[in-house]
Structures are given as C-alpha cells and as structure tokens.
Amino acid sequence: MITSEAHRASRRRTVRLFELAGLLATCVGLVVLAVLVVDVFGDGLPRLSWQFLTSYPSRKPEDAGILAALVGSLWLLVLTALVAFPIGVGAAIYLEEYSTQGRLQRVIEINIANLAGVPSIIYGLLGLELFVRIMRPITGGRSVLAGALTMALLVMPIVIIAAREALRAVADSQRQAAYALGATRWQVTSRVVVPAALPGILTGTILALSRAVGETAPLITMGALTYVAFLPDLSLAGLQSPFTVLPIQIFNWVSRPQPGFHVNAAAGIVVLLVVLLLMNATAIILRNRYQRRT
Amino acid sequence: MWSVPEAALTTQADTPAKVEVRDLSVHYGETKAVDGVNIDIPRNQVTALIGPSGCGKSTFLRCLNRMNDHIAGAQIRGRVVMDGEDVYGPDVDAVDLRRRVGMVFQKSNPFPKTIFENVAFGPRVHGLRDAVALREIVERSLRQSALWDEVSSSLEKSALELSGGQQQRLCIARALAVEPEVLLMDEPASALDPISTAKIEELIHELKNSYTIVIVTHNMQQAARVSDITAYFYLGKLIEYGPTARIFTSPTRQETEDYITGRFG
Amino acid sequence: MEAPVTEPRPDPAYSATMTAHPPLTLRPPRRAVAAGAAVARARRERLIHIALAFCGIVSILTTAGIVLVLLFETIEFFREVPLWRFLTDLEWTPLFADKKFGVIVLASATFLTSVIALVVAIPVGLMSAIYLSEVAPRRVRGVVKPLLEVLAGVPTVVYGYFALLFVTPLLQRVYPDISGFNALSAGLVMGVMIIPLVVSLSEDALFAVPQNLRDGAYALGATRLQVATRVVVPAALSGVVASFILAVSRAVGETMIVAIAAGQSPNLTLNPFVPVETMTAYIVQVSLGDTPTGTLEFKTIFVVGMTLFLLTLGLNTLSHRLVRRFRERYE
Numbered sequence: 001m002i003t004s005e006a007h008r009a010s011r012r013r014t015v016r017l018f019e020l021a022g023l024l025a026t027c028v029g030l031v032v033l034a035v036l037v038v039d040v041f042g043d044g045l046p047r048l049s050w051q052f053l054t055s056y057p058s059r060k061p062e063d064a065g066i067l068a069a070l071v072g073s074l075w076l077l078v079l080t081a082l083v084a085f086p087i088g089v090g091a092a093i094y095l096e097e098y099s100t101q102g103r104l105q106r107v108i109e110i111n112i113a114n115l116a117g118v119p120s121i122i123y124g125l126l127g128l129e130l131f132v133r134i135m136r137p138i139t140g141g142r143s144v145l146a147g148a149l150t151m152a153l154l155v156m157p158i159v160i161i162a163a164r165e166a167l168r169a170v171a172d173s174q175r176q177a178a179y180a181l182g183a184t185r186w187q188v189t190s191r192v193v194v195p196a197a198l199p200g201i202l203t204g205t206i207l208a209l210s211r212a213v214g215e216t217a218p219l220i221t222m223g224a225l226t227y228v229a230f231l232p233d234l235s236l237a238g239l240q241s242p243f244t245v246l247p248i249q250i251f252n253w254v255s256r257p258q259p260g261f262h263v264n265a266a267a268g269i270v271v272l273l274v275v276l277l278l279m280n281a282t283a284i285i286l287r288n289r290y291q292r293r294t
Numbered sequence: 295m296w297s298v299p300e301a302a303l304t305t306q307a308d309t310p311a312k313v314e315v316r317d318l319s320v321h322y323g324e325t326k327a328v329d330g331v332n333i334d335i336p337r338n339q340v341t342a343l344i345g346p347s348g349c350g351k352s353t354f355l356r357c358l359n360r361m362n363d364h365i366a367g368a369q370i371r372g373r374v375v376m377d378g379e380d381v382y383g384p385d386v387d388a389v390d391l392r393r394r395v396g397m398v399f400q401k402s403n404p405f406p407k408t409i410f411e412n413v414a415f416g417p418r419v420h421g422l423r424d425a426v427a428l429r430e431i432v433e434r435s436l437r438q439s440a441l442w443d444e445v446s447s448s449l450e451k452s453a454l455e456l457s458g459g460q461q462q463r464l465c466i467a468r469a470l471a472v473e474p475e476v477l478l479m480d481e482p483a484s485a486l487d488p489i490s491t492a493k494i495e496e497l498i499h500e501l502k503n504s505y506t507i508v509i510v511t512h513n514m515q516q517a518a519r520v521s522d523i524t525a526y527f528y529l530g531k532l533i534e535y536g537p538t539a540r541i542f543t544s545p546t547r548q549e550t551e552d553y554i555t556g557r558f559g
Numbered sequence: 560m561e562a563p564v565t566e567p568r569p570d571p572a573y574s575a576t577m578t579a580h581p582p583l584t585l586r587p588p589r590r591a592v593a594a595g596a597a598v599a600r601a602r603r604e605r606l607i608h609i610a611l612a613f614c615g616i617v618s619i620l621t622t623a624g625i626v627l628v629l630l631f632e633t634i635e636f637f638r639e640v641p642l643w644r645f646l647t648d649l650e651w652t653p654l655f656a657d658k659k660f661g662v663i664v665l666a667s668a669t670f671l672t673s674v675i676a677l678v679v680a681i682p683v684g685l686m687s688a689i690y691l692s693e694v695a696p697r698r699v700r701g702v703v704k705p706l707l708e709v710l711a712g713v714p715t716v717v718y719g720y721f722a723l724l725f726v727t728p729l730l731q732r733v734y735p736d737i738s739g740f741n742a743l744s745a746g747l748v749m750g751v752m753i754i755p756l757v758v759s760l761s762e763d764a765l766f767a768v769p770q771n772l773r774d775g776a777y778a779l780g781a782t783r784l785q786v787a788t789r790v791v792v793p794a795a796l797s798g799v800v801a802s803f804i805l806a807v808s809r810a811v812g813e814t815m816i817v818a819i820a821a822g823q824s825p826n827l828t829l830n831p832f833v834p835v836e837t838m839t840a841y842i843v844q845v846s847l848g849d850t851p852t853g854t855l856e857f858k859t860i861f862v863v864g865m866t867l868f869l870l871t872l873g874l875n876t877l878s879h880r881l882v883r884r885f886r887e888r889y890e
Contacts, residue, residue: 196406254724
C-alpha cells in the first residue's frame with residue numbers, strides 16, 4: 001500500500017479546504033460589489049428627486065443637481081460615438097477584409113494592442129495638447145468636441161477589436177457566394193459581410209461607449225470643468241462650449257467636506273449606474289436577438 | 295456497365311468549344327493542385343468532372359471564373375480561353391467575367407436576407423435598380439430553377455427558412471439571375487437528400503439548353519445520368535475525357551477504368 | 560448492379576417561361592462602354608481601399624501623437640531641470656516656491672498603493688481562477704463570470720467614493736489613527752477592482768491547458784488540488800504570470816480611486832495609514848488647478864505622464880511576450 005488510511009483522510013480534508021478557499025475567493029469580489037451597491041443606493045436613492053435631476057450645481061448641497069452633468073454626459077456620448085464608430089469600424093474592415101497580412105497590418109495590430117493598455121489619463125494628456133491647445137481654432141479649446149475626440153481615441157481600440165471579431169464570425173462561404181456573382185470587394189463587404197456582422201459590431205460599440213461614460217481622469221486632464229451651471233447649446237456652436245460629465249460631478253462632490261455633498265455624490269452615482277445599466281442591457285438584448293435570428 | 299440515356303450518346307462535335315483550356319497549372323506554394331490540364335468545354339452541354347476527392351477538380355473549376363484569385367499564394371499558369379479571349383488576360387475584368395460565368399457551391403450558402411433579396415443581389419450589384427425589372431428577373435430565375443411555385447407567395451421570408459434542397463435551388467436561381475453564359479456547379483447535390491438531388495438533376499437537363507454547364511461530382515451514377523462529356527481527374531492531372539457513354543463503357547486509359555469499376559477511390 | 564437512371568422530363572411551365580421572358584437589360588452592351596465602366600469601378604474601389612487604410616492608420620497616429628506630445632514637453636522640462644535632480648530629489652514640490660522635483664515621491668505612492676492592491680488581487684484572483692477552471696461546475700462558471708464582468712464595469716469614481724466614505728471609516732473603527740486619506744483604503748478597493756482582470760486572464764490560461772495533461776495526473780490518483788497546483792498551474796505559468804503583470808500595469812495606471820481616497824499631498828513614505836499622492840493623482844491635481852500652460856509646473860504633468868507611459872508600456876510589452884510564448888506552446 002502506497003498510502004495509509006490516515007494519509008488518505010488528510011488528503012481529502014486538504015482538498016475540501018482547497019475547494020472552500022476557492023469558493024470564498026470567488027465570492028470576495030461579489031460580496032464587496034453587493035456591499036458597495038447597498039451602501040451607495042442606501043445613501044443616494046432618497047436624495048433622487050425631480051429637483052435633483054433638473055438643477056444645476058450650487059454652493060448649497062440641498063439646491064445642487066446634476067442636470068448639466070447628465071446632459072454633458074449624453075452630449076459627449078453621442079459625439080464620441082459619431083467619431084469612434086465610423087473610424088473604428090472602418091479600421092476593422094480594413095484589417096479583416098482588405099489588408100493582406102503585410103507589414104502595415106502587423107504595425108496597426110501592435111499599435112491597437114498597445115493602445116488598449118495605455119492608462120486612460122495619458123489620453124487626457126494627448127487630448128490636452130492636441131485637441132485643446134493645437135487644434136483650438138477648430139475645437140474651441142476645452143470644449144465638448146475636444147472631449148469627444150479624446151474619448152473617441154480612448155475607446156477606438158475596443159471598437160476595433162469587437163468589430164473585427166464580429167466580421168470574422170461571418171462565414172467565408174457568404175463572401176464566396178457574393179464574389180462568384182461578380183460583386184466587387186466593397187460590394188461584398190458592404191452588402192453581405194457588414195450587414196451580417198452588424199449586431200455584433202453594435203454590441204461591441206455600445207460596450208465600448210459605456211466604458212467612455214464612466215471615465216473621469218482623461219476628461220479632467222483635458223480640461224472639462226467641475227462646476228458648470230449652464231447647458232451647452234445643442235448646435236454647432238455648442239460643440240465648442242465647455243462642459244462637465246457625471247463622473248466629474250460625482251468626483252467634485254465627493255471631494256467636498258460637507259456630508260450633504262456626499263449624499264449628492266451617492267445620488268449621482270445611482271444615476272450614473274442606471275445609465276450604464278441601460279446601455280449594457282441594450283447591448284445584451286441586441287446580442288440575444290441576433291443569436292435568435294441566425 | 296451503366297445504361298446511359300440516349301441523348302447523351304450523341305455529341306455535337308461540330309460546334310466550337312465554349313471554353314478551351316490549355317496547359318492549366320495551379321500551384322499552392324509547393325503543392326501542385328492542377329497539373330497541365332488541356333480540355334475543351336463544349337457549349338450548351340453538361341461536362342462532368344469526376345475523380346477521387348482532393349484531385350484538383352474543384353480547384354480547376356474555380357479557375358474558370360477566377361475565384362482562385364482570392365486565395366493567397368495561388369499561382370496560376372496556362373490559358374483559359376472563353377469565346378476566343380483568355381480570361382486571365384490583362385484586359386479582362388474579373389467582375390464582368392463572374393457575371394458571365396456563374397457558380398453554385400457544394401453547400402448552399404444563401405445570404406441571411408429575404409428570398410427576393412437573395413436572387414436580386416446579383417443584378418443589383420451589377421447596377422440594375424429598376425424595381426419592375428428586378429421583380430421580373432427574380433420571377434424568371436426562380437422559375438428556371440423550379441422553385442417559383444414553392445416560394446412565389448413568400449418572397450419576403452428569410453431564405454434561411456427554406457429546406458436544404460430549396461436553398462440550393464435558390465442558390466441556382468441566384469446564379470442564373472445575372473444571366474450567365476456558363477454555369478459552374480461544385481458537387482451541387484452532395485449535401486442533399488435523394489428527392490432534392492433528383493430535382494436538381496432534372497434542372498440541369500433543362501438548363502443546358504440555355505447554358506454551358508460544368509459540374510464536379512463524386513457520384514458516378516450522377517455523372518452518367520446528367521452529363522454529355524465526362525472528364526476524369528486524378529492527382530491534379532486530366533487523365534481522360536470524352537463523351538460520357540464512351541468513358542463509362544469503354545475508357546481508353548487503365549486508370550480511368552480502375553476508377554470507374556470501383557477498384558479504388 | 561444497374562444504376563438507376565432518370566430520364567429527362569421536359570417541364571412545360573419551364574419552356575413557357577423561357578419564351579415569355581427574353582433576356583433583359585443585363586447582357587453587357589458593347590465592349591467600349593463596359594471597359595469604361597470597369598475603369599471607373601476600379602478607381603472607386605481604390606479610393607475606398609485608401610479610405611479604409613487611413614482608418615487603420617489612425618491607431619498608428621494616436622500612438623505617435625502620445626509619444627510626440629509626451630516627448631516634446633519632457634524634453635522642454637529637462638532643459639530647465641536636470642535629469643539627476645528628477646531622479647534623486649527627495650521631495651516633490653513643483654508648485655511651491657522652493658521647487659523640488661523628486662519623482663520618487665510620487666512613484667513611491669504609486670508603488671505602495673499598487674502593492675497593496677496586488678496583495679489582494681493576485682491571491683484572491685488566482686484562487687478564484689483555479690476554482691472556476693478546475694473545480695466549479697459549468698453552471699457556477701456561467702453565473703459568476705458575468706457577475707465579475709459587472710464588477711469590472713463599475714466606474715472607478717464609484718470605487719473611489721466607496722473607498723473614501725465606507726472603507727476608510729470602517730478601518731478607522733478598527734485602528735483610529737488612520738488618517739482620512741490613506742493608501743491602505745485606496746489600495747484595498749483598487750485590489751477588488753482588479754480581481755476580475757486577474758480571474759479572467761488567468762482562467763483563460765488555465766483553460767487552455769490540454770485536458771490530457773490533467774487526465775494523466777488523475778489517472779495516477781492525484782487529487783484535484785494536486786492536479787491544479789502541480790500540473791495545470793505550472794503548465795499555464797507564463798499565461799498566469801502575464802495576467803499578473805497586466806494587473807500591475809492596471810494598478811499603476813489607476814487614477815480616480817487614489818485621487819479620491821489616498822489624498823493629494825506628496826509624501827515619501829511606505830506607511831499605508833497616511834495620505835500620499837500617486838503619479839496619476841498629481842496629474843489630476845494640477846489639471847484641476849489654475850496652473851497656466853507653458854510654465855514649468857505645467858510641464859511636470861507631462862514628465863510624470865511620460866514616466867507613467869514608459870512604465871506601463873514596459874509592463875504591457877512584457878506581458879504580451881509571455882502570452883505569445885504561452886500560446887506557442889499550446890496552439
């Protein structure tokens with residue numbers, strides 16, 4: 001006999017302990033998440049009111065609201081999408097359908113992989129120098145347009161990676177069928193491949209944008225304001241107006257000593273999480289509907 | 295041996311070939327997929343390419359509409375002359391060539407669009423926009439592929455809801471919609487049940503009146519039933535070709551006889 | 560054996576169709592017109608190709624932009640402040656009258672908070688990855704993984720709030736001498752934030768280990784624990800280490816949690832109970848202030864940014880090399 005009964009029993013105990021430890025480890029993050037949610041919602045939910053959603057910030061915590069931040073976030077989201085989606089999907093199409101595995105493709109892919117790992121605050125520095133200072137005549141300085149361009153660069157690697165996966169998932173026999181009918185490469189891409197990949201592309205884009213909605217550091221660095229008591233014009237001139245976003249407003253309130261502002265921060269967090277929840281839910285519904293169709 | 299329909303016993307040896315292939319070779323890197331093939335494809339006839347799997351039949355077929363252009367690393371040598379012009383010549387536009395030479399694949403690959411949109415895809419891509427003309431072409435193509443009666447009331451349904459045999463006939467209709475002169479079929483019925491297979495073989499009989507057809511098939515009985523000319527490929531080389539009746543009753547080469555009698559392959 | 564033969568049966572509807580609908584407008588007209596259309600088409604395709612390639616090149620331009628911006632301001636900075644001062648000063652006071660530029664002050668804070676975070680994230684993350692990959696039933700894995708995704712998707716400003724207003728008071732109840740801003744609180748919460756990253760990447764690496772390696776060990780009578788620790792993890796080692804390195808990179812680059820909860824007073828210390836300012840928090844502090852552009856103080860954020868960039872770039876590259884070596888072995 002290689003092992004004794006006692007040895008076997010101790011082995012069993014060790015394995016049981018190991019499995020328990022693994023289970024506990026897995027729960028750590030989830031427990032913390034639960035505590036966080038309860039804490040934030042507990043403090044923030046009571047503060048949520050119509051007044052809170054429609055007021056501007058103020059020196060008195062009871063009068064303050066997140067209107068400017070909420071509108072700023074939505075404005076920024078739309079502009080970021082308008083820039084990041086076409087360029088990101090275009091790059092993905094180039095890499096998947098047009099490029100020939102040459103040096104250019106390698107260089108682009110290395111760049112995308114690196115950019116995905118660069119800390120977001122560095123994008124803020126880039127945006128500050130390039131979009132706020134150098135391109136001031138076009139963007140108007142510390143404006144929502146400059147912010148959108150900065151965020152677009154930040155999320156673009158995510159859009160490209162998601163779009164590439166969606167394009168790759170389209171069966172090659174579809175392309176073959178289209179080529180055999182005499183379609184050009186662009187016709188095959190635009191009429192067969194992209195429509196088939198579109199749900200996947202949209203899902204990936206929405207997830208990338210939800211990352212943009214939660215970002216704070218790059219926007220602070222490129223000069224978004226922390227106290228905005230107006231709404232940017234929903235016009236072309238409004239593109240050049242200063243702005244703020246939800247995470248920055250939350251940060252501003254958290255940084256104040258008065259507890260009243262801390263409650264405001266919690267309420268702001270609730271609003272931010274609801275926005276993110278809606279975005280992620282949309283992405284998931286889109287993905288499920290697509291999977292059901294094929 | 296097999297009994298062969300009367301019609302296939304006579305060949306129109308006098309009409310010039312639709313496609314003349316001279317010394318065609320295809321290399322993928324080191325491997326030679328097609329090796330020095332010389333063959334004349336007669337017009338308005340069905341030419342069947344038979345042989346064991348992996349012997350270059352499909353690669354050869356894809357040379358006729360330049361689909362091998364899309365495979366990286368494929369080197370093609372030789373000439374493929376259709377109606378007097380080398381399709382690999384410098385002035386030839388591959389897009390236009392593929393309108394004239396259509397292709398149906400082994401596994402049906404309809405687009406995830408409506409039945410109508412599938413058939414209309416080809417004409418649309420070549421610039422036809424008129425709605426009335428498109429509807430006429432769609433109906434005509436679906437009639438030609440014997441699918442019209444089954445789908446005429448549900449053209450807006452997704453093509454993916456059709457059965458396997460219907461999908462393949464849809465792909466044939468799609469290929470016919472651009473009014474090709476030659477139709478290439480790569481084992482079109484190999485993934486289908488016997489009833490659908492029979493329908494497609496019927497179709498081929500009728501289509502050859504208007505089109506030149508080249509079909510790759512594993513199924514020797516099918517080749518015997520359907521084709522006028524049979525060509526036997528082995529390891530990338532064309533061993534022998536000629537009228538189907540002669541190939542199946544008295545082949546000239548020993549390799550051909552071995553394959554046909556089932557000694558291997 | 561006779562092969563079944565089907566006779567061709569003419570279909571009356573078919574022939575009627577063929578005569579009733581003569582070929583439509585699709586047949587190509589004359590040679591010259593077709594050739595002209597082909598040239599225009601080729602030109603359009605070429606333009607589209609170039610436009611798409613340009614979209615791809617945007618990523619190269621972004622990297623170039625980051626490098627140039629940081630490089631330019633950094634060079635300007637080192638024209639006024641010598642490199643040796645940057646590396647050896649023991650205080651960081653660029654905004655005061657007596658300017659000291661010891662980056663080690665900020666780097667030590669980044670180091671401190673990152674180490675605390677990793678002490679939490681790596682053991683917990685690895686244990687969890689092993690559990691999910693080797694022990695847990697499929698169902699559990701299917702539920703837990705999405706939940707971890709949610710954890711990873713919470714904005715860092717929310718974590719910062721949690722660290723400052725929940726974790727710090729909690730710690731203060733245990734140890735009242737902890738100051739309101741401290742590295743411990745920020746580090747712990749940052750660690751929890753990084754757990755999903757470690758779990759996800761390590762688990763991928765563990766999952767990629769071929770099943771027959773495990774089977775061989777089980778067949779010898781090894782327990783699940785032994786198979787996991789002596790066979791699977793060593794086989795997946797480079798992939799797992801790569802995930803650790805990426806976790807480090809993430810911790811180093813994190814901004815909001817430390818800016819909110821660790822404080823904004825530069826302090827050269829390894830004491831986790833007092834306020835410190837990390838490299839990232841410093842950049843935020845200056846950006847929030849009124850420092851005019853073009854001044855030396857303004858340039859400091861770019862120098863610190865360059866340091867941060869080089870650090871994370873090095874870590875990420877190392878991690879990618881390890882992943883590549885790992886993939887080569889198993890794919």
